[in-house]
Amino acid sequence: MSEAARPDKNEKQRRVLTDFVKAEAKAIGFDLCRITRPDAIPQTPERLAAFLGAGYHGTMAWMAETQARRADPRVLWGDVRSIVLFGLNYGPETDPRAVLEKPDRAAISVYARNRDYHDIIKGRLKEIATRFAARSKQDVKVFVDTAPVMEKPLAAAAGLGWQGKHTNLVSRDFGSWLFLGSMFTTADLVADEPERDRCGSCHACLSSCPTDAFPAPYRIDARRCISYLTIEHKGVIDPVLRVRMGNRIYGCDDCLAACPWNKFAAAASEMKLKAREDLNEPAIADLLKLTDGEFRAFFSGSPVKRIGRDRFVRNVLIAAGNSGDRSLIAPCRALLEDAAPVVRAMAVWALSRLMAAQEFETLSLYREAETDEAVLDEWRQAGA
Structure with a gap:
């Protein structure tokens, strides 16, 4: 075989490592695993600046303080070459909005009805990262939500789904019910194709919001969002918004639950998180x-x-x-x-x-x- 016809050794290694990390993700219970590049979200700095400039982040000062690192993964870690995104389905067994018709009961967001997902996902990511680092001889870092990482646009760039009009990630397989985690690595992996926006003319998520937190499609004003008000906001809450909160005491699932793509979430992995019974309708x-x-x-x-x-x-x-x-x-x-x-x-x-x-x-x-x-x-x- 001539030198020109011989398969590129580096390309083969890239594919071996790519297949390895995806196989590890599936084995440990993640429902989705795809890869993107650190330069795959060039529009993010401008969009983040507009969000912060409008004051939509409310009292979440940490978003402005970490703006540069949040907007560009290469600022967060200059050596990163590939970003692996992981998705874990947490879709509920029934429509979580049913409890809203029971005023003597409290509505807790679906994601918070079990163990803290940060701990669960971080633990799984560390296991994968340890094995991947040993196999690849490359450096790795794992992140779950609390780090200055724009996981949703990165997940869209990797093809896990697309950012819907409610600004959350939407998956063809799991609707709006995905926890996200990421692994940054110095390894050169094979990137996946991004997913296209499939929202079309649907605006179910926007019209479902009880506090009108969406000034426009794909834009959210956290200061009006019940998730922000009940979790991030300290002190008293605007009386006008209080009456719209109903019995939602921690987070809000309305825009997520309204998404028509949720009908495909029935195909969820049996390894997904199960809600604590005492947190369903306390x-x-x-x-x-x-x-x-x-x-x-x-x-x-x-x-x-x-x-x-x-x-x-x-x-x-x-x-x-x-x-x-x-x-x-x-x-x-x-x-x-x-x-x-x-x-x-x-x-x-x-x-x-x-x-x-x-x-x-x-x-x-x-x-x-x-x-x-x-x-x-x-x-x-x-x-x-």
Whole structure:
């Protein structure tokens, strides 16, 4: 065989390593694994700058602080040559919006009804990375969500799916229900083709948003998003948005659940995460009574634990206020003496909605004893 006809040794090695990492991903339980280049998202810096410039990130200052690294993987790690994207299906067995019709129950986002996915995916990625590094003799780094990595545009560039009008990744096989993780490596791997946008004229995700968080298709204003409000936002929540939150106490699945592509998620791997039964439709009355210790114990290993008891109970009080359920008056009233001002403030709001005006006026002793300005402002707005 002539030198020209002999297969390129480097090309063969690229394909061997590419096949190896994909086989490892499948063996450990990932539903999708595809590869892209670090320069595959050239439009991201401009789009990220526009997002931040409009203030759509709200109080998430870390997004602006890490803007350069977030916009370009090569700034995050100059030696990276290939980026491997992994997808894990977490599609629910039933429509998660059903709980919205049960005002005495709390709606927790599907992704948070099990162990913290960061820990699960990070553990799997580390196993793959260890074996891949030993096989390839190349450097690797793994990331899951919390690092300054634009996983969704990278996943789209790798062909896992496309970014839908709700800005989340949509897969032909799993709809909008995919956890993402990534492995950066100095190895030169065979890149996959990107997926094209298949949303067409559909706007189901946009019209499903209860707080109108989408100023335009493919753009999201986090300051109006219930996921942001219940998880990232500290302090009191805009009263106009509170009434639209319904019984959503941690995250929101409405735009994800509305996606027509979810009908294909039935083909999900049996290795996907299963929800904790006690987190599917917990009773609001029970959640209102959680002390800090009880909260930590109940949500041990759950991503919900990260927001802390006070912010969580704030969210539950908003759900109570929206419920119209007078049986919640007693646990809400008990929280007027809570140590956390944000809890007391939302207790005032919830009671103002659950109680008749004359009945609410009997709570004036709590108002007179209050010293926190934010809580006093709630009393004033309630007309007490």
